[in-house]
Amino acid sequence: MSEHFFSDKLLSWYDQHKRDLPWRDCGDSYKVWVSEIMLQQTRVDQATPYFHRFIERFPTVEDLAEADQQEVLKVWEGLGYYSRARHMHHAAQKVVEDFDGQLPETWDGITSLKGIGPYTASAILSIAFEKPYAVVDGNVIRVISRYFGIEDDVRRTATKNRIQELVDDLIDDERPGDFNQALMELGATVCAPSNPDCENCAVNAECVAYKTVKTDEIPYKSPAKKRPHHQIGVGIIKNKDDQVLIALRPDDAMLGGLWEFPGGKQKDGEEIEETVVRELQEELGVQVEISKPFMKLDHAYSHFKITMHAFLCELQDGTPEPNSSQQVKWISIDELEDYPFPKANRRLTEKLMKLGKGQQQLDL
Numbered sequence: 001m002s003e004h005f006f007s008d009k010l011l012s013w014y015d016q017h018k019r020d021l022p023w024r025d026c027g028d029s030y031k032v033w034v035s036e037i038m039l040q041q042t043r044v045d046q047a048t049p050y051f052h053r054f055i056e057r058f059p060t061v062e063d064l065a066e067a068d069q070q071e072v073l074k075v076w077e078g079l080g081y082y083s084r085a086r087h088m089h090h091a092a093q094k095v096v097e098d099f100d101g102q103l104p105e106t107w108d109g110i111t112s113l114k115g116i117g118p119y120t121a122s123a124i125l126s127i128a129f130e131k132p133y134a135v136v137d138g139n140v141i142r143v144i145s146r147y148f149g150i151e152d153d154v155r156r157t158a159t160k161n162r163i164q165e166l167v168d169d170l171i172d173d174e175r176p177g178d179f180n181q182a183l184m185e186l187g188a189t190v191c192a193p194s195n196p197d198c199e200n201c202a203v204n205a206e207c208v209a210y211k212t213v214k215t216d217e218i219p220y221k222s223p224a225k226k227r228p229h230h231q232i233g234v235g236i237i238k239n240k241d242d243q244v245l246i247a248l249r250p251d252d253a254m255l256g257g258l259w260e261f262p263g264g265k266q267k268d269g270e271e272i273e274e275t276v277v278r279e280l281q282e283e284l285g286v287q288v289e290i291s292k293p294f295m296k297l298d299h300a301y302s303h304f305k306i307t308m309h310a311f312l313c314e315l316q317d318g319t320p321e322p323n324s325s326q327q328v329k330w331i332s333i334d335e336l337e338d339y340p341f342p343k344a345n346r347r348l349t350e351k352l353m354k355l356g357k358g359q360q361q362l363d364l
Helices: 003-017 029-038 044-057 061-066 069-076 083-098 107-111 118-129 138-148 157-170 176-189 272-284 333-338 343-357
Strands: 229-237 243-248 263-265 287-300 305-317 327-332
Touching: 003 176, 029 044, 029 083, 029 118, 044 069, 061 083, 069 083, 107 118, 118 176, 138 157, 138 176, 229 243, 229 272, 229 287, 229 343, 243 272, 243 333, 263 272, 272 287, 272 305, 287 343, 305 343, 327 333, 333 343
Parallel strands: 229 305
Antiparallel strands: 229 263, 243 327, 287 305
16 A cells, blocks of 8 residues: 555645634644644534634733633633643743743653643644654544554554554655644544545545445444442532632642532442531531532543532531642632633532522522
8 A cells, every 4th residue: 555645645635625723724833732732632623612712811822821720720611621721831831931932843842841742742743843743543543444454452552553653654744744634634524433424535445444344343442441420419508698618629639720619429328418518527627517409410521420419508617628629718609600610510600600690599
């Protein structure tokens, strides 16, 4: 199979059919970087409005470096995987301090920045600086495994390494950035996981899966492990000044730097109301009494699922202390929209604010 055939056909198709994306062909390495961080765990259609909002607020790396982390997380709110935002904020400060505000163009330089691993480094260096580093994401794995007829489990490291080697050989040295984007674009728009549009694929003439009618079987991915499901009890404590208590999660924890209503995981044999009372005692050093249920909701993370049970609570004894968080704070219902919250907690704040605007009292 000709390497030139593949890259020539792919790039010709890309030049005619590439999507108009705000970070594409922009000539701004900072925008390329922001887009690649956002696209690590997020589809293009989901990331695009966040990209516009982020760039509007932080148009340069200097603006991002100078911002407060809470503001960065607030702009990022809803996009998920918040460590991406924290790491990019930290990296922006390093770029300003150590690289005179210019994103480094070398492998060692770019990978010295927090949050940039081999994949993201390859993407940035190729797209922003035309360095011949090949990228392999889920779209690329699908295209290459079908093209070469690779039937091994794509979850296996050995299979991924084999695909990386093949793409390293295929990449166009003159247009590496366009090649990488074209390959990912083909996977995203033509070589779909199911019902791929093979008739309109630029490289179907030499695609093994197409010629052997195996696009339903390739790529093969072994079944994922079943995600555990946790029951979470959360307490919404209101004081005499109509304020509610929120806690700031530690930076090194999941959802670090975001605010939440205190609570935690239900233990075996424990009623969910008991979970709330115990967790608030452990996290805040206070005694509370459950007033009434407030909201129940389901939410899924990448590796587990939760059902969150939120209760209105009355403080009985003690002064809240941040025993397991960075900070605790009493704020008014109206102020809830000013703080960055995880998506599940944000649904609680939205209901609280709606009740507040409707002049309904949260009777405790």
